[in-house]
Ligand SMILES: O=C([O-])CC(=O)C(=O)O
């Protein structure tokens with residue numbers, strides 16, 4: 344083991360990167376393959392070796408010049424959607440350069456390829472349609488999913504992000520136009536998580552759409568029929584999962600933006616049988632827990648001191664609350680006491696004691712089984728959020744309602760400041776238009792005392808001469824790391840467990856530096872996202888070691904000590920740099 348550990352660390356220290364890669368592909372074929380293409384950065388020896396002389400303009404550009412040119416072009420556009428289209432085109436031409444720009448300018452570029460712009464991208468997907476990316480499975484392909492997966496050129500897909508388009512961000516049913524989401528998430532997997540682009544696959548399960556505008560639209564790209572339901576729907580997803588496992592047994596599947604009534608049962612059905620997780624339930628839960636751990640640490644208190652009012656009882660809302668409860672239990676609280684620290688509100692008001700103060704006492708709401716455990720007798724059933732705040736005195740407001748924005752009002756936040764010295768305000772719904780309030784409002788209404796973390800990115804706010812930087816509490820801090828762990832250590836991570844998610848949350852909170860804490864942030868600077876992904880991946884793998892069988896642990900070549908593990912994960916992470924391309928053909932002289 345010792346020798347192995349020293350091996351990885353030495354390898355990492357001595358590796359000359361990028362390593363040369365042999366390629367059989369030449370000429371226009373290599374130029375038009377986005378995985379190989381370097382644009383004008385092919386140097387002269389390479390242009391000769393690969394039969395490219397004359398096919399590319401005569402100027403040779405450096406990577407730096409290429410990055411600057413694209414940034415100039417992006418910045419010259421006025422609208423975010425136009426900027427996104429420029430970046431999409433680059434993604435289709437030159438994956439290395441695309442991911443290099445995403446990584447080096449993540450604060451500027453992530454909002455253009457991911458939340459919030461990805462919302463508009465999906466809404467305009469049909470009319471803006473260019474090159475296909477990823478795979479689509481429709482009802483007319485039933486029985487053929489397994490064969491179709493062989494149309495995909497890579498024999499080694501490590502991460503799939505899949506959606507059925509039924510709840511795209513907070514925008515609702517966008518059908519097959521939801522493809523923008525898996526594409527955006529996987530771009531972050533590559534740039535922020537270090538998964539190589541040829542190892543990822545975005546997927547849409549086109550089970551139809553119930554969105555009347557799309558059904559009537561001539562630009563709609565999916566099957567213009569109503570959604571499958573009942574057994575037909577579940578059999579469709581079963582066929583997909585079985586086909587994936589048969590083709591790429593080590594792949595991890597991330598479920599994304601499925602509406603709650605499907606997301607919850609699908610996760611329950613698959614989580615013990617497949618390497619999979621649901622990002623909106625588990626990823627959001629994990630990142631929110633990380634935010635609360637961090638906020639409590641900044642305030643010198645514990646997560647068990649926090650009392651939460653959660654707006655939203657969808658898959659994200661309840662999943663997030665459950666994971667915070669797990670975090671409180673880990674910190675030493677009983678599950679019952681932890682759950683008593685939550686009030687969950689739906690659009691019909693709080694889940695509370697039916698005492699008749701809000702309507703007919705006998706007409707208790709028919710609560711679904713997943714909501715029943717969240718009824719809190721300290722508030723009356725159907726109470727408004729303001730009433731619930733007065734009765735329950737929460738110290739944290741979580742917004743996961745995916746309703747039109749503005750759910751958190753001035754009265755609510757002002758009421759919290761009467762008893763909470765630093766209320767934690769987390770408007771998490773995406774995109775920006777769905778945020779429950781803006782950071783500006785939260786800071787203004789709390790006289791600058793609030794700790795604010797949002798799902799979509801927001802700019803810093805200056806109030807009474809003091810600048811406050813809201814953190815972005817977005818799944819992007821955790822899902823790339825969870826997928827990275829599964830990709831580099833599949834035998835140790837046969838399933839994604841609750842404990843792994845808890846460890847991931849702690850690793851994300853622990854990744855904060857002292858300077859970041861001093862700035863009042865609850866999340867690390869986005870610029871360090873690769874470090875965060877690596878820390879999350881290491882934490883997940885460590886948990887995998889803890890639960891692996893003795894056989895799997897012994898068989899694994901992965902070092903178990905923290906420094907060796909970190910070196911191993913770092914070594915495995917893909918980097919967006921051009922590799923020197925070497926011609927494998929021996930030269931013959933006669
Ligand atoms: O995409 C994001 O920014 C976060 C997320 O999963 C969602 O809002 O559905």
Ligand SMILES: [Mg+2]
Pocket residue numbers: 512599600622623
């Ligand atoms: Mg999502």
